[in-house]
Amino acid sequence: MKKLLLLILGLNIGLNTLYAQNSYFFPNESFNPSITSPKDFLGYEIGEWHTRYDRLVSYFEHLAQSSPMATIQTVGYTNQLRPLVVLTISNPANIQNLENIRKEHIKLIDPSIPLPDVNSMPAIINLAYSVHGNEPSGGEAAILTAYWLLASNNPLAEEIRNNSVVMIDPAINPDGRDRHSNWANMHKGTPPVANSLDREHNEIWPSGRVNHYWFDLNRDWLPLAQVELQHKLKWYHQWYPNVVGDFHEMGTNSTYFFEPTKPFSSENPVVPRKNYEDINSKFAGYFAKSLDEIGSLYWTKEVFDNSYPGYGSTYPDIQGGLGIVFEQGSSRGHVQESQRGDITFAFTIRNQLKISLATMEAGVKERVYMHRYLREFFETAVTEGGKDKFKAYVFGDLYDDSRNELFLKLLMDHQIKVYENTRDVTVNGKTFTKEKSWVVPTNQAQYRMVRTMFEKVTSFPDSVFYDASAWTMALAYGIPYEGQVTATTGQQLTSIPERKIDFPINDSYVAYLVDWSDYFAPKFLHQLQGKGVHVEVAALPFTAATQAGNRLFPAGSLMIPTAFQSMSPEQLRETLVNAANQSGQKVFATKTGLSQSGIDLGSNNVSAVRVPKVLMLVGQGTSQYEAGEIWHLLDTKVGMPITKMDVSLFSRVNLYDFNTLILPSGSYTMLNTAQLNHLKDWLTRGGTILSLRQSSLWxxxxDITKEEFVQGESKQAEFIPFASRRDAAGAQNIGGNIYMANLDLTHPLAFGYRSEQLPVYRNSTIFMKPSKNPSNTPVRYTNNPLLGGYVSAQNLEKVKQSGSVIVSNVGQGRVIHFIDNPNFRGTWFGTNKLFLNAIFFGDKF
Incomplete structure (x- = not known):
């Protein structure tokens, strides 16, 4: 009863009274007056306003300048140029000796050297906040945690300073955090409004959850598509923290969640059971005690996911540490009504603060245990790797140097050892040449990450997933690979092999030729078009006599005639050289339009490539994630500007200013009859629509397209106990699976592909039948398509009966339905080209 009364008091206490109580966050604590308090520095009590990121960083910089126990480091910058900072706190001796501490600590990850004296080593603790920008209580708790650790006279604070190095990420997503902070502050009432319908509690699109490119950074630890996590991971592998706290928020009516997560079904298959069954239980006791002290309710085990390796709470588990997800019921503003009364911002911050202190306490008291576990983790990884049926994985694409380099970089960023392949080898019918392939041994310390990259998993202990159930990165990159039962290796790679771009000597040529197979060929094409170069594409293969000898050019190859240009041959050559160097493309030249075999360069099967004029609808009702993936793809991989127009402005657009319209997943029911008629008229007169998932349903x-959908069996449902209803429904979802599809290599959508088999990513239960036009389903599933992830038997049958990409002809135009997301999380390099082909060659369909 006493705890319940404390809870009610914490929830309903008036804001004015609350902010006047200096003891709310730190009851019965005394502080060193030489350390400036957050209130004195910021001018308000924590929880009274949402603290802008620049003010947060300024306070951390002030702490580092004020105390010999703190130092601040900028590890990188966001897309909006906000610094990504880490505040490190320990006793003065440790701060002066950080590099030696780091070097001694990372000896634990190398099983080949003797175990250091772990009894004398400090714990390495990382507290990471606000990876979702609209989960702001974490960033505010970071301020209070740093102040407490530096200024408190509590013996526990001194114990933590003396026996650990605490590294605080105040916000992994500063751009999103400021987007939400500004929203909450600009709509704050006086007094604040608790009603959940108030504008303060309902952000506009895009939300503060996402970063500049509208990505969920908490899914990016594995793919590393975004600069924030690229910088974070580089820092992470310099330290290998023992404990990582990952602070989040959830729905307002929830209380507080900490690990353990749901046993087995929410756990990653490569993480040792000791992590889940022993270490999680040890730390949970500290968390429970801390929240019990203030009467805050909490829960464990029922849900939340530690299976997907791209989470901030899962990745540390695969690196020998303990990653812990924390979820606080959110006020989503300064105060909001809930089923237990009004939740104040300060209340949510206090819970996060208490857990932050408990995480540090647990990390210190269990530090010797965690040091030993870190060594044990990598020792057992090597042992398990040595027992794997595969001694290595060999991989490499013979035709796509850029994608090879992108995948090599991913492996090396995750500290996976990669070696040169010293011989040509054929495995399961796939040939890997020594010049264009590499070997990853399984017998290495990062064996568990090797499994994450290459292993295909289709068997699971449960059928309900919080997120993706498949993440094999080699399949995402579309890289040919196979496991080897025996393997030989050359030298280990320490950097990406440098690629030399040889350009044809200056001479009189009829045309320049470029194979479209390379990942960055679209970047090359866009750069040429931006300079006014006339470019054509071959719909059929041919063999040309080039400066490098006879060479086969497959369908989709680019032909740049020296005639028909608006510039001189010298200007054309200079433009081509610059574009080739910037995109890494090999350019060939020929002195004759007569091919050695196949079509000639003047064939009717060679046609001009139109300059894409692309409009993408965004805003309320559309998927910010899919829109962001497309924006990011065109920005960073092609360098192509794209007009992102809010769907509410559709009445102002003249679609005839564009030739391509992209519809991310969404329902566009806000368009009125006149706007729909304009869309239909533009489409039937030759427009191209790229439609993703739910937008195809709209x-x-x-009545714009007339395709058919796979219908499920209609039978009476079996009895399902009420308590099992959510699990039963969840089992019919497709949270994220990988399937093998057949690709029609003669279709323009397949330009640049060399293999008929293509892994695709599906995360929807939309099943569109193949087109009645037998040529309009360029990507369809194989008879036995599942490569990775959980899918129910009923849904698997529907997958087999459906298409992955379907084209609907509408008058002179066409709609290209991407039922599977070709750009998922910025990491599906294997299917990006499908999407880019639709942009550049959509009028060829």
Whole structure:
């Protein structure tokens, strides 16, 4: 009863009274007056306003200047140029000796050297906040945690300073955090409004959850598509923290969640059971005690996911540490009504603060245990790797140097050892040449990450997933690979092999030729078009006599005639050289339009490539994630500007200013009859629509396309106990699976592909039948398509009966339905080209 009364008091205490109580966050504590308090520095009590990121960083810089126990480091910058900072706190001797501490600590990850004296080593603790920008209580708790650790006279604070190095990420997502902070502050009432319908509690699109490119950074630890996590991971592998706290928020009506997560079904298959069954239980006791002290309710085990390796709470588990996800019921503003009364911002911050202190306490008291576990983790990884049926994985694409380099970089960023392949080898019918392939041994300390990259998993202890159930990165990159039962290796790679771009000597040529197979060929094409170069594409293969000898050019190859240009041959050559160097493309030249075999350069099967004029609808009702993936792809991989127009402005657009319209997943029911008629008229006169997932359902319901969907069996449902209803429904979702599809290599959508088999990513239960036009389903599933992830038997049958990409002809235009997301999380390099082909060659369909 006493704890319940404390809880009610914490929830309902008036804001004015609360902020006047200096003891709310730190009851019965005394502080060193030489350390400036957050209130004195910021001018308000923590929880009274949402603290802008620049003010947060300024306070951390002030702490580092004020105390010999703190130092601040900028590890990188966001897309909006906000610094990504880490505040490190320990006793003065440790701060002066950080590099030696780091070097001694990372000896624990190398099983080949003797175990250091772990009894004398400080714990390495990383507290990471606000990876979702609209989960702001963590960033505010970071301020209070840093102040407490530096200024408190509590013996526990001194114990933590003396026996640990605490590294605080105040916000992994500063751009999103400021987007939300500004929103909450600009709509704050006086007094604050608790009603959940108030504008303060309902952000506009895009939300503060996401970063500049509208990505969820908490899913990016594995793919590393975004600069924030690229910088974070580089820092992470310099330290290998023993404990990582990953602080989040959840729905307002929830209390507080900490690990353990749901046994087995929410756990990653490569992480040792000791992590989940022993270490999690040890730390949970500290968390429970800390929240019990203030009467805050909490829960464990029921849900949340530690299976997907791209989470901030899962990745440390695969690196020998303990990653812990914390979820606080959110006030989503300064105060909001809930089923237990009004939740104040200060209340949510206090819970996060208490857990932050408990995490540090647990990390210190269990530090020797965690040091030993870190060594044990990598020792057992080597042992398990030595027992794997595969001694190595060999991989490499013979035709796509850029994608090879991108995958090599991913492996090396995750500290996976990669070696040169010293011989040509054929495995399961796939040939890997020594010049264009590499070997990853399984017998290495990062064996568990090797499994993450290459292993295909289709068997699971449960059927309900919080997120993706498949993440094999080699399949995402579309890299040919196979496991080897025996393997030989050359030298270990320490950097990406440098690629030399040889350009044809200056001479009189009829045309320049470029194979479209390389990942960055679209970047090359866009750069040429931006300079006004006339470019054509071959719909059929041919063999040309080039400066490098006879060479086969497959369908989709680019032909740049020296005639028909608006510039001199010298200007054309200079433009081509610059574009080739910037995109890494090999350019060939020929002195004759007569091919050695196949079509000639003047064939009717060679046609001009139109300059894409792309419009993408965004805003309320559309998927910010898919829109962000497309924006990021065109920005960073092609360098192509794209017009992102809010769907609410559709009445102002003249679609005839564009030739391509992208519809991310969403329902566009806000378009009125006149706007729909404009869309239909533009489409039938030759427009191209790229439709992703749910937007195809809207096009169908709006009578714009006339495709058919796979229907499920209609039978009476079996009895399902009420308590099992959510699990039963969840088992019918497709949270994220990988399937093998057949690709029609003669279709323009397949330009640049060499293999008929293509892994695709599906995260929806939309099943569109193959087109009645037998040529309009360029990507369809194989008879036995599942490569990775959980899918129910019923849904698997529907997958087999459906298409992955379907083209609907509408008058002179066409709709290209991407039922599977070709750009998922910025990491599906294997299917990006499908999407880019639709942009550049959509009028060829």
């Amino acid at each position: 096009l169908q319901s709006s």
